[in-house]
Amino acid sequence: MEGVDILPHERSKTQFDVDAMKIVWAGSRHAFEVSDRMARLVASDPAFQKDNRSRLGRKELFKNTLRKATYAWKRILELRLTEEEAGRLRFFVDEPAFTDLHWGMFVPAIKGQGTEEQQQKWLPLAYKMQIIGCYAQTELGHGSNVQGLETTATFDPDKDEFVIHSPTLTSSKWWPGGLGKVSTHAVVYARLITNGEEHGVHGFIVQLRSLDDHMPLPGITIGDIGMKFGNGAYNTMDNGVLTFDHVRIPRNQMLMRVLQVTSEGKCVQSNVPRQLIYGTMVFVRQTIVADASSALSRAVCIATRYSAVRRQFGSQDGVETQVIDYKTQQNRLFPLLASAYAFRFVGEWLKWLYTDVTQRLQANDFSTLPEAHACTAGLKSLTTTATADAIEECRKLCGGHGYLCASGLPELFAVYVPACTYEGDNVVLLLQVARFLMKTVSQLGSGKKPIGTTAYLGRVQDLMQCRCEVQTVGIIYSINAAEDWLKPSVMLEAFEARSARMCVARAQNLGKFANPEDGFAELSADLVEAAVAHCQLIVVSKFLDKLQQDIPGNGVKQQLQNLCYIYALNLLHKHLGDFLSTGCITPKQASLANDQLRSLYSQVRPNAIALVDAFNYTDHYLGSVLGRYDGNVYPKLYEEAWKDPLNDSVLPDGYNEYIRPLLKQQLHNSRL
Numbered sequence: 001m002e003g004v005d006i007l008p009h010e011r012s013k014t015q016f017d018v019d020a021m022k023i024v025w026a027g028s029r030h031a032f033e034v035s036d037r038m039a040r041l042v043a044s045d046p047a048f049q050k051d052n053r054s055r056l057g058r059k060e061l062f063k064n065t066l067r068k069a070t071y072a073w074k075r076i077l078e079l080r081l082t083e084e085e086a087g088r089l090r091f092f093v094d095e096p097a098f099t100d101l102h103w104g105m106f107v108p109a110i111k112g113q114g115t116e117e118q119q120q121k122w123l124p125l126a127y128k129m130q131i132i133g134c135y136a137q138t139e140l141g142h143g144s145n146v147q148g149l150e151t152t153a154t155f156d157p158d159k160d161e162f163v164i165h166s167p168t169l170t171s172s173k174w175w176p177g178g179l180g181k182v183s184t185h186a187v188v189y190a191r192l193i194t195n196g197e198e199h200g201v202h203g204f205i206v207q208l209r210s211l212d213d214h215m216p217l218p219g220i221t222i223g224d225i226g227m228k229f230g231n232g233a234y235n236t237m238d239n240g241v242l243t244f245d246h247v248r249i250p251r252n253q254m255l256m257r258v259l260q261v262t263s264e265g266k267c268v269q270s271n272v273p274r275q276l277i278y279g280t281m282v283f284v285r286q287t288i289v290a291d292a293s294s295a296l297s298r299a300v301c302i303a304t305r306y307s308a309v310r311r312q313f314g315s316q317d318g319v320e321t322q323v324i325d326y327k328t329q330q331n332r333l334f335p336l337l338a339s340a341y342a343f344r345f346v347g348e349w350l351k352w353l354y355t356d357v358t359q360r361l362q363a364n365d366f367s368t369l370p371e372a373h374a375c376t377a378g379l380k381s382l383t384t385t386a387t388a389d390a391i392e393e394c395r396k397l398c399g400g401h402g403y404l405c406a407s408g409l410p411e412l413f414a415v416y417v418p419a420c421t422y423e424g425d426n427v428v429l430l431l432q433v434a435r436f437l438m439k440t441v442s443q444l445g446s447g448k449k450p451i452g453t454t455a456y457l458g459r460v461q462d463l464m465q466c467r468c469e470v471q472t473v474g475i476i477y478s479i480n481a482a483e484d485w486l487k488p489s490v491m492l493e494a495f496e497a498r499s500a501r502m503c504v505a506r507a508q509n510l511g512k513f514a515n516p517e518d519g520f521a522e523l524s525a526d527l528v529e530a531a532v533a534h535c536q537l538i539v540v541s542k543f544l545d546k547l548q549q550d551i552p553g554n555g556v557k558q559q560l561q562n563l564c565y566i567y568a569l570n571l572l573h574k575h576l577g578d579f580l581s582t583g584c585i586t587p588k589q590a591s592l593a594n595d596q597l598r599s600l601y602s603q604v605r606p607n608a609i610a611l612v613d614a615f616n617y618t619d620h621y622l623g624s625v626l627g628r629y630d631g632n633v634y635p636k637l638y639e640e641a642w643k644d645p646l647n648d649s650v651l652p653d654g655y656n657e658y659i660r661p662l663l664k665q666q667l668h669n670s671r672l
């Protein structure tokens with residue numbers, strides 16, 4: 001069987017209701033319908049064509065993005081799309097643009113950190129896009145260390161104004177998306193100084209450009225920071241540089257929900273915790289987790305379809321083997337497929353957690369903010385690292401053709417990989433999780449019961465006193481055969497015990513240092529490992545929780561169960577050192593886990609194509625010849641090659657200047 005016949009044949013082997021799975025993936029029937037409608041709308045509109053992106057120069061590329069972003073906004077208004085529909089439309093347009101920062105960070109920063117009055121003034125302008133905003137926090141010298149920012153906002157009580165100033169080169173704002181060429185306004189983070197005293201970093205709304213002619217206002221120097229990794233990719237975004245030379249703004253443009261500055265320059269702290277200044281990052285990190293499952297599922301969809309189409313070796317009956325049938329290919333691909341589903345469900349849960357913490361904050365309940373910070377930071381780190389690695393693995397899974405831009409994978413990697421850095425470097429974020437875990441463990445002795453995602457540390461409190469010996473974990477007695485690994489309680493216990501034991505061991509080591517900060521610095525690599533274990537436990541437990549829900553559709557739950565156990569058992573295999581060294585499982589049980597994993601791959605194999613079809617991606621969104629729905633890869637790849645500008649003429653530009661004289665010279669030399 002060749003070409004276009006392969007994927008229909010694969011689909012005929014499916015053992016579950018794909019339409020029902022599409023709804024599980026989307027989150028609800030309503031979400032599916034909205035998403036499906038928006039995907040078709042974008043795919044059918046030539047204005048959203050994107051297949052030439054990697055061939056455009058920077059200026060052309062950027063102008064093209066301006067056209068698409070403004071056209072998308074026009075369509076949103078014309079069609080009176082809801083916020084949900086607009087969000088999905090943006091998703092399928094699939095091109096980073098200034099509007100992401102306007103809607104994704106500028107608006108949320110004003111909503112989260114502005115007073116009622118400030119929201120009433122600025123949000124209507126932003127909602128109508130009469131002003132365009134960005135989020136100007138990072139500087140040339142400091143990104144991770146927010147308290148180290150150097151831009152100053154000095155209050156001048158005589159004029160009732162703040163003076164925003166960049167005192168050094170390293171205080172130049174550097175990186176904000178949308179800043180370089182488009183934004184008229186920014187939320188600028190600067191050190192607040194009143195009456196000669198410093199009061200930490202706060203957000204200020206600053207107008208950057210004239211609303212008449214778009215020229216930078218006096219005292220403001222502004223530009224783009226230059227080309228970034230990859231062709232096309234994130235170069236559609238005008239990440240910018242910005243300096244202030246004593247720029248004055250009215251006092252009421254400091255975002256004052258957390259701290260108010262009076263006209264005399266007195267600072268009045270509200271009852272809101274200071275950490276709320278970081279609230280926009282919590283919001284965006286949560287959206288980044290949801291986005292990870294999208295990027296990962298996209299890469300996996302391409303690699304899975306192509307692995308079914310591609311054949312190499314093993315011709316017994318004259319037909320070569322589909323590469324998806326090689327166990328090594330399955331062992332690399334299926335855990336990524338499982339991760340896409342796992343990240344989808346943990347993303348759903350995180351959205352719930354974020355909504356819950358936001359409602360509590362509105363009611364002045366700040367108790368769950370530290371957990372929300374730890375979860376968003378940790379899961380952002382875990383999912384983006386895994387997704388960036390997975391996209392690259394998918395490229396390799398597609399062999400040589402994966403390296404072609406036509407596969408869609410190089411651009412996907414280039415556009416995705418900065419997610420490991422923006423909104424917090426992934427290691428820096430794991431260190432935040434580690435701090436949270438160490439604090440939780442240190443409070444166990446005082447009888448404070450951990451709640452939420454750390455409740456397990458309380459449940460296994462007896463472990464804290466013991467010497468972490470093998471016998472203390474119940475799973476030791478529960479797993480005697482490979483199938484025993486398919487018990488949810490066993491799996492959960494294994495991950496909880498591993499994480500708890502790693503946390504306790506790290507806490508005990510920290511206790512050996514006279515100065516805890518010295519200990520934290522010295523042991524930071526170990527602490528990061530404990531943070532990863534904790535975050536992996538969250539993902540596994542949320543997937544297991546999902547399976548407890550009523551999931552309609554023939555065979556759907558069975559497939560999800562298979563994927564859940566593939567996700568967990570593959571992690572167990574990859575981190576076997578942790579599980580064995582903490583005495584959570586025995587070597588024999590580890591070997592049984594591998595047997596079970598292989599068996600699950602065989603169960604997923606006939607359903608693999610349907611499991612990626614359930615993502616419901618259009619060919620437009622996938623942007624990949626290898627991942628085409630119809631599997632017609634070779635003719636289309638051949639066709640695509642001829643579209644390259646190098647093939648516009650038979651002789652390349654430069655033939656007469658370089659190739660011809662070279663060949664003539666060689667000929668001349670050989671005759672001598």
Ligand SMILES: CCCCCCCCCC/C=C\CCCCCCC/C=C/C(=O)SCCNC(=O)CCNC(=O)[C@H](O)C(C)(C)COP(=O)(O)OP(=O)(O)OC[C@H]1O[C@@H](n2cnc3c(N)ncnc32)[C@H](O)[C@@H]1OP(=O)(O)O
Nearest residue numbers: 086087090100103104143144146275278287373422423424
């Ligand atoms: C209708 C039409 C719609 C049109 C449709 C369009 C739709 C588009 C929508 C798109 C939506 C979203 C897309 C968004 C696009 C995203 C693109 C990404 C662009 C990138 C942007 C950025 O990168 S912005 C800059 C981000 N920067 C960082 O992340 C910096 C990282 N550093 C930090 O977060 C902190 O400084 C760090 C935590 C590392 C250091 O803190 P620390 O040293 O501990 O010191 P302190 O600052 O003193 O903190 C102490 C205590 O505070 C706690 N804490 C820290 N952070 C937080 C937090 N975020 N929340 C709560 N609490 C926090 C910390 O735990 C300490 O607590 P303790 O109790 O005292 O221990």
Ligand SMILES: Cc1cc2nc3c(=O)[nH]c(=O)nc-3n(C[C@H](O)[C@H](O)[C@H](O)COP(=O)(O)OP(=O)(O)OC[C@H]3O[C@@H](n4cnc5c(N)ncnc54)[C@H](O)[C@@H]3O)c2cc1C
Nearest residue numbers: 135136137138142143144175176177418421422423424427
């Ligand atoms: C594409 C892109 C878009 C961006 N958009 C925006 C935007 O819109 N607005 C905005 O304000 N910013 C934006 N940023 C900036 C981004 O938020 C920062 O780059 C990010 O927070 C990382 O900070 P940094 O660059 O200072 O890295 P650094 O902190 O300098 O990291 C360098 C290395 O040091 C390590 N490191 C740093 N601190 C520690 C520590 N305490 N312990 C151990 N290791 C450490 C890191 O792990 C990393 O390996 C963007 C960045 C990118 C790449």
